[in-house]
Amino acid sequence: MATPCVRVRVSAASRASQWAAGAALPWYRARVRGVPTGEGPLGRAPLGPRRRRRPRPAGMNRKKLQKLTDTLTKNCKNFNKFEVKCLIDLFYNLMGEVTERQGITIGLDRNAFRNILHMTFGMTDDMIMDRVFRGFDEDNDGYVNVSEWIYGLSVFLRGTLEEKMKYCFEVFDLNGDGFISKEEMFHMLKNSLLKQPSEEDPDEGIKDLVEITLKKMDHDHDGKLSFTDYEQAVREETLLLEAFGPCLPDPKSQMEFEAQVFKDPNEFNDI
Numbered sequence: 479m480a481t482p483c484v485r486v487r488v489s490a491a492s493r494a495s496q497w498a499a500g501a502a503l504p505w506y507r508a509r510v511r512g513v514p515t516g517e518g519p520l521g522r523a524p525l526g527p528r529r530r531r532r533p534r535p536a537g538m539n540r541k542k543l544q545k546l547t548d549t550l551t552k553n554c555k556n557f558n559k560f561e562v563k564c565l566i567d568l569f570y571n572l573m574g575e576v577t578e579r580q581g582i583t584i585g586l587d588r589n590a591f592r593n594i595l596h597m598t599f600g601m602t603d604d605m606i607m608d609r610v611f612r613g614f615d616e617d618n619d620g621y622v623n624v625s626e627w628i629y630g631l632s633v634f635l636r637g638t639l640e641e642k643m644k645y646c647f648e649v650f651d652l653n654g655d656g657f658i659s660k661e662e663m664f665h666m667l668k669n670s671l672l673k674q675p676s677e678e679d680p681d682e683g684i685k686d687l688v689e690i691t692l693k694k695m696d697h698d699h700d701g702k703l704s705f706t707d708y709e710q711a712v713r714e715e716t717l718l719l720e721a722f723g724p725c726l727p728d729p730k731s732q733m734e735f736e737a738q739v740f741k742d743p744n745e746f747n748d749i
Contacts, residue, residue: 550628556636562628564740569627585621598735599727603669606723609649610634635732639712642719642726647708649725658703663688663722670723691721 547566551559572594573584586594591611595601601610614622614630622630633641648654652662667684695703695711695718711718720726727735
């Protein structure tokens, strides 16, 4: 009989904290429901110079962690082995004191993941953050596991233009039918644009913007955007990559995240 799969849910606490010594990158603390909470680098001051070894997840031995790192590195072209190791460590620090056991799948739930997007990368649009979560959660089980975490960040932080176009299009295709419709454009633009107090009917302005966008990007003139339409428009003008809302990190937050997470390899012992 197959071992039943039990998922451990992680929910984010509301309190946020800043790095010590004037560091700019905000982090947060995650709790594991029903499991004692551990403090990771997202819930306290960053690792100081006295701390040389990053903890392994409870229940995961050195050999298993090495195998996981090697497998993810092999399948992830945008990170090297050390960077993959750092991101695995970060994932399990976020999870806290969770024991890895056979038949148990652990991962970040929607709220915990949205907190990362908001506190670390400055995202504020609820609709876009939900869609980014769905983009990371490839098996659609409601949790981002360690593999999805690494592969998702690979595109999110360092993806090629082709990878980012595919990712962004899937974020903007709200119902997953392979097209970005007028209605989807309207909802995304309405959420992402700042409302002006003087506007009596801002919806009319957004409808006009949708029509302008379609005129610019709808190359086959069918009233909606296919991936072919979107790809052609982005290749002509890369600023259209995030035409319907910010779903990628800005350069500053990306640089700060990587600077904090990818420490000097000499600072830590080997796995």
